[in-house]
Amino acid sequence: MSNRIDTVLFDLDGTLIDTNELIISSFLHTLENYYPGRYQRSDMLPFMGPTLQETFEAINPKGYREMMDMYRTFNKANHDLLVTEFEGVTETVAALKEEGFKLGIVTTKLSDVVMMGLNLTGLNRYFEVIVALDHVQKPKPDPEPVQKALQALASRPETAIMVGDNHHDILAGKNAGTLTAGVAWSLKGREHLAAYQPDYILEKMPDLLPVLGV
DSSP, X not given: OGGGOOEEEEOOBTTTEXXXXXXXXXXXXXXXXXXXTTOOGXXXXXXXXXXXXXXXXXXXXXXXXXXXXXXXXXXXXXXXXXXXXXXXXXXXXXXXXXXXXXXXXXXXXXXXXXXXHHHHHTGGGGOSEEEOGGGOSSOTTSSHHHHHHHHHTTOOGGGEEEEESSXXXXXXXXXXXXXXXXXXXXXXXXXXXXXXOOSEXXXXXXXXXXXXXX
8 A cells, every 4th residue: 555655745833843832822922912811821722723714713703804913923923933843854754755755735824934934944845835725715624725736746646645733634635535644743632633533643753654665
């Protein structure tokens, strides 16, 4: 089975790069401004994964756009201070590139912030295709972003795997017909991802290499 995979699609936040502290800080900054004292760090977990609009519209149906603007302003201003890559990511991605795998990013972030993260970590050189929130009508878990990446890479779902830290990633891959891998370092926990039955769970990123026969 592993030998037939030729395409690897990765989520970005929480999968390749550790943006957890940046995301939590951005949410807390915004929510504290609008609803002082109402939200704590422990309340942030459900907000990790959905789009900003989904999260803020549920909280503030009339003022969600202003909240999104405040979040993004803070997020960009603090990005380079708080973002790092996860252990083993560069060596794994570099090895896959060296072996000729087609590599893409499928994320619910806007493309300008995606490029900030990839440029900061030096990962930008490895990916042929990036499908961000501003490239699609329907974000993950809808299959559209995965399908768009596969189309751009001239790949078929049955020869691809989607790797992510959230159930949105696993479901998007399943909905598009790819194999799926969850990462055990997900902030939501290994058990949360396992409940969505990915084909693989990676304890660390280099675990992906033997899965793909590298």
